[in-house]
Amino acid sequence: MNTTLASTDALAQLAEENAALIDNALDLLVVLDPAGRILRANAAARALLGYEPDQLVGQHYNAIVHPDQHDEALTIEHSLHREHPERANVRMRLRHRDGRVVLMSVAARWSGVHGRMFLTARDITEQERAREGLERSEAALNSMLESIGDAFFAIDSGWRLTYANQKAGDFVGVTAAAAIGHPLLEIAPDLRHSSSLPRYQRAMETRQPDAFEVFWEPRQVWIEVRVYPNGDGISVYFHEITAKREAEQALRKSEQRFRKLFNQAGDAIMIVDSKMDIVSVNDRACARFGYRYDEFVGMQAADVCLGREQARELLPGLRAGHSQLLRMQKRCKDGSTFPAEVQISRFDDDGEEFFLAVIRDLSDREQAERQLRESEQRFREVIEMTPAGYLLAGRDGALEDANPALCALSGYPREMLLALRLEQLFVSFPWASLQDPDGPTAVQGMEAVLRHRNGYQIHVLFNGSIRRDAAGRVLSLTGLMADITGRKAAESRLQELATHDTLTGLPNRALLGERVQQMLDACPHGGAIAVMFLDLDRFKEVNDSFGHEMGDVLLCEVAARLRRVIRPSDVIARLGGDEFVVVAYCANGQAAAARIADKLLEVLTAPVTVGGIDVIAGASIGISMYPQDAQTREMLFQTADTAMYRAKGAGRNRYRFFEAEMTVATQVRMALEVSLRPALARGEFELHYQPRIDLADMALYGMEALIRWNHPERGRVPPQQFIGIAEETGLIVAIGRWVLLEACTQTRRLMDAYRRQVVVSVNVSARQLALPGFVDEVREVLARTGLPPGCLELELTESALIEDIERTASMLRELKRLGVALAVDDFGTGYSGLAYLRRFPIDVLKLDRSFVQQHDEDVSTLGFVKAFVDMAHALDLAVVAEGVETAEILEFLRAARCDQAQGYYLARPMPLDDLRGVIEAHGAPRLQNS
Numbered sequence: 058m059n060t061t062l063a064s065t066d067a068l069a070q071l072a073e074e075n076a077a078l079i080d081n082a083l084d085l086l087v088v089l090d091p092a093g094r095i096l097r098a099n100a101a102a103r104a105l106l107g108y109e110p111d112q113l114v115g116q117h118y119n120a121i122v123h124p125d126q127h128d129e130a131l132t133i134e135h136s137l138h139r140e141h142p143e144r145a146n147v148r149m150r151l152r153h154r155d156g157r158v159v160l161m162s163v164a165a166r167w168s169g170v171h172g173r174m175f176l177t178a179r180d181i182t183e184q185e186r187a188r189e190g191l192e193r194s195e196a197a198l199n200s201m202l203e204s205i206g207d208a209f210f211a212i213d214s215g216w217r218l219t220y221a222n223q224k225a226g227d228f229v230g231v232t233a234a235a236a237i238g239h240p241l242l243e244i245a246p247d248l249r250h251s252s253s254l255p256r257y258q259r260a261m262e263t264r265q266p267d268a269f270e271v272f273w274e275p276r277q278v279w280i281e282v283r284v285y286p287n288g289d290g291i292s293v294y295f296h297e298i299t300a301k302r303e304a305e306q307a308l309r310k311s312e313q314r315f316r317k318l319f320n321q322a323g324d325a326i327m328i329v330d331s332k333m334d335i336v337s338v339n340d341r342a343c344a345r346f347g348y349r350y351d352e353f354v355g356m357q358a359a360d361v362c363l364g365r366e367q368a369r370e371l372l373p374g375l376r377a378g379h380s381q382l383l384r385m386q387k388r389c390k391d392g393s394t395f396p397a398e399v400q401i402s403r404f405d406d407d408g409e410e411f412f413l414a415v416i417r418d419l420s421d422r423e424q425a426e427r428q429l430r431e432s433e434q435r436f437r438e439v440i441e442m443t444p445a446g447y448l449l450a451g452r453d454g455a456l457e458d459a460n461p462a463l464c465a466l467s468g469y470p471r472e473m474l475l476a477l478r479l480e481q482l483f484v485s486f487p488w489a490s491l492q493d494p495d496g497p498t499a500v501q502g503m504e505a506v507l508r509h510r511n512g513y514q515i516h517v518l519f520n521g522s523i524r525r526d527a528a529g530r531v532l533s534l535t536g537l538m539a540d541i542t543g544r545k546a547a548e549s550r551l552q553e554l555a556t557h558d559t560l561t562g563l564p565n566r567a568l569l570g571e572r573v574q575q576m577l578d579a580c581p582h583g584g585a586i587a588v589m590f591l592d593l594d595r596f597k598e599v600n601d602s603f604g605h606e607m608g609d610v611l612l613c614e615v616a617a618r619l620r621r622v623i624r625p626s627d628v629i630a631r632l633g634g635d636e637f638v639v640v641a642y643c644a645n646g647q648a649a650a651a652r653i654a655d656k657l658l659e660v661l662t663a664p665v666t667v668g669g670i671d672v673i674a675g676a677s678i679g680i681s682m683y684p685q686d687a688q689t690r691e692m693l694f695q696t697a698d699t700a701m702y703r704a705k706g707a708g709r710n711r712y713r714f715f716e717a718e719m720t721v722a723t724q725v726r727m728a729l730e731v732s733l734r735p736a737l738a739r740g741e742f743e744l745h746y747q748p749r750i751d752l753a754d755m756a757l758y759g760m761e762a763l764i765r766w767n768h769p770e771r772g773r774v775p776p777q778q779f780i781g782i783a784e785e786t787g788l789i790v791a792i793g794r795w796v797l798l799e800a801c802t803q804t805r806r807l808m809d810a811y812r813r814q815v816v817v818s819v820n821v822s823a824r825q826l827a828l829p830g831f832v833d834e835v836r837e838v839l840a841r842t843g844l845p846p847g848c849l850e851l852e853l854t855e856s857a858l859i860e861d862i863e864r865t866a867s868m869l870r871e872l873k874r875l876g877v878a879l880a881v882d883d884f885g886t887g888y889s890g891l892a893y894l895r896r897f898p899i900d901v902l903k904l905d906r907s908f909v910q911q912h913d914e915d916v917s918t919l920g921f922v923k924a925f926v927d928m929a930h931a932l933d934l935a936v937v938a939e940g941v942e943t944a945e946i947l948e949f950l951r952a953a954r955c956d957q958a959q960g961y962y963l964a965r966p967m968p969l970d971d972l973r974g975v976i977e978a979h980g981a982p983r984l985q986n987s
């Protein structure tokens with residue numbers, strides 16, 4: 058019981074406490090039944106809604122809910138009844154008893170166990186109003202910050218972003234709202250490398266506002282930044298100023314450029330104000346006048362030049378906008394003056410009047426003008442004195458100036474020259490071609506021909522300079538010329554000499570080649586050209602017998618005769634010596650060529666008087682026909698030459714046309730030449746000996762050594778075939794040396810064998826005799842072989858003797874001093890007379906076999922031979938007859954008192970071994986002195 062009482066008390070106390078708590082609560086507490094009727098309300102209903110709690114009991118809760126929210130309240134109620142959820146928190150507008158709306162935060166809980174709904178409602182009207190007010194002011198601030206031109210952001214003392222407008226967000230590429238609350242350096246990491254960051258840090262620390270311009274690298278833009286301390290953080294406003302910076306920079310550069318131009322101007326520049334005070338000068342002015350800038354500025358213009366009065370006179374014009382140009386003397390700091398040209402102009406600056414003076418120092422120009430005047434004077438003097446002709450022609454080619462030398466050169470007085478045009482003064486002047494706008498500006502080393510007033514022509518070397526305008530039109534021509542008429546004549550003479558034979562005036566080999574080529578090029582199809590090589594048959598004899606001068610006379614006469622019979626359109630040339638070439642166009646081919654050759658032979662066999670004697674030159678002519686024999690001029694020459702040799706070989710004074718087989722003969726000759734070279738080294742030569750008989754007693758006197766060539770393939774090659782080649786090639790020197798040594802050696806052996814003296818004759822060619830060391834060679838061979846000099850006879854031809862008479866005579870005297878005998882071989886074939894032979898120490902004359910062999914046909918020969926032998930004897934010369942082939946001839950020679958004889962009748966040339974037999978048959982040769 059007590060326990061029950063105690064419990065009841067406790068419960069009552071608890072209920073009292075609860076009631077007190079409920080009534081004291083500031084929030085409205087309401088209990089509803091399942092139908093939504095108010096079962097209880099606490100005292101707060103009074104303060105919050107104006108109802109006594111009891112007034113509310115029994116009413117539906119809609120009595121205090123604003124009608125606009127009845128549906129919403131019903132929905133919440135139903136959902137709570139369905140116990141899901143059991144609780145709900147909503148904002149609800151309730152209705153105060155006086156009609157006001159009271160905004161409440163309502164918490165509702167449904168207790169299914171008790172079938173009760175418990176509501177707790179707190180008045181949040183003021184709180185909501187404050188929140189709305191805050192939201193409004195924030196929106197206003199936001200819209201203000203968004204609408205300002207600058208980007209803006211604010212950070213707190215922890216460097217977290219408390220605000221940023223979207224412009225600031227865009228600047229670093231983020232959404233501003235999303236960035237708020239994040240660290241600034243996380244949003245804009247590039248700040249770490251920017252000079253902005255230290256400025257923000259300083260503002261943060263010092264709480265001092267700051268403003269600066271900075272280049273934002275990431276976007277390559279300039280920004281202007283203002284920083285304000287704000288609460289415990291900072292607010293930053295910034296905007297881009299790149300364009301402004303660039304404009305400023307451009308302005309700065311432009312000013313610098315202007316300043317540079319001003320200072321570097323070639324002329325001195327001065328700016329003077331209306332009081333004539335100098336307010337600025339450029340560097341050139343300082344340099345020219347000698348004042349420092351700070352000395353200059355503040356000086357009066359009159360201190361250096363322009364006086365106030367003078368300026369006043371210029372003022373009207375200047376103010377009318379006309380700049381004024383003056384020439385005056387200027388004064389420098391050191392007192393010196395200089396002539397100047399001054400250009401003055403006026404300008405306004407901020408309403409103030411200034412004058413700009415550009416001062417050009419004329420010292421150099423005046424000096425240059427002076428120098429130019431002097432130079433022109435000197436030029437005039439030089440032009441007047443120079444021996445070269447000078448002219449100046451205008452754009453139309455009319456002469457405008459000329460010097461005395463040109464007057465002298467052309468024969469015109471100056472005034473007449475100045476009335477001429479270039480085309481009239483010169484035979485042909487390329488004036489028209491110089492008119493080409495792209496033509497030259499100079500004419501160098503041009504050869505021109507001047508017309509002398511008297512009509513003759515003067516060759517000049519012209520150097521000129523052409524002045525042209527921008528379009529290339531000729532303005533003038535200045536020219537100097539030198540008289541080269543003499544030089545041209547010399548050149549033409551040289552050309553003549555280079556292309557012509559000086560003796561006959563005929564074209565030489567070089568010009569012949571050119572002319573022939575021209576003829577070949579011009580030869581029509583079906584036409585023919587004859588190339589004729591002429592070799593005079595008797596020239597050598599004339600030359601040898603009458604001397605070179607007479608030879609020249611013969612050559613000139615031959616040239617004259619050729620000219621007479623050959624058409625001017627054909628070519629006659631002299632190749633040298635007695636070789637002439639005639640090249641003639643022959644429409645009828647060989648027939649025409651033959652007629653020409655006949656005519657040539659006819660004129661060349663007509664006697665020519667040389668040295669008072671009539672001589673028949675005669676000629677051998679070789680003819681090659683174009684195009685059948687050869688197509689090129691070289692081949693034509695070669696084939697004509699071959700044909701000429703064949704004509705000569707065929708008996709002279711005749712012509713031969715080239716035939717293909719001739720080439721074969723030439724080739725044989727060439728092949729012989731090739732195999733002749735090594736023949737000596739190969740031991741292919743041997744000597745044969747032809748005995749020589751003394752006609753007085755028919756005893757063996759001696760023998761002539763005659764060479765024989767045993768060719769490995771051709772067998773025995775006669776000397777006639779290779780001696781000529783050996784002479785032409787020079788091989789005769791080595792061969793002759795071998796013959797001399799071999800003949801002396803073998804003769805010495807014969808002497809030793811028969812213990813008697815034997816005389817050997819050795820043929821010596823002209824080339825051997827011409828060797829300077831020939832005498833030494835003979836001396837050496839004699840010494841080497843031990844042959845007594847008296848046992849050696851050297852046979853020389855007439856032509857070898859007369860090659861160089863003085864030298865040969867002296868050499869022969871030396872040979873004579875050695876003790877050797879000298880014989881003239883083939884005597885009578887040349888033109889050397891007996892008297893002429895007296896100049897040489899000759900012992901023996903070997904009469905050519907042609908005299909001897911004519912005996913049968915011509916009885917008068919006997920008289921001739923006899924007379925000849927008598928004359929030779931009178932000159933103390935022995936006579937040896939060659940070519941004795943018959944007993945009659947032998948008798949004839951003996952009758953003619955000829956000394957010795959040689960010939961097939963007596964003995965043919967034979968090998969050494971056979972000679973031994975002859976010696977033995979004849980008995981050993983007599984000793985000369987026995």
Ligand SMILES: Nc1nc2c(ncn2[C@@H]2O[C@H](COP(=O)(O)O[C@H]3[C@@H](O)[C@H](n4cnc5c(=O)[nH]c(N)nc54)O[C@@H]3COP(=O)(O)O)[C@@H](O)[C@H]2O)c(=O)[nH]1
Nearest residue numbers: 763764776777780796820821822882940941942960961966
């Ligand atoms: N420089 C040198 N010339 C030489 C040498 N050996 C020879 N020769 C010259 O060669 C020419 C031809 O000589 P070859 O064929 O030897 O003829 C000689 C005689 O065989 C020939 N002869 C002699 N007797 C007669 C004869 O009765 N009838 C006739 N038809 N021929 C005859 O005469 C030649 C000798 O002549 P020559 O010398 O003029 O006395 C000839 O010119 C040689 O000179 C040499 O070593 N060196």
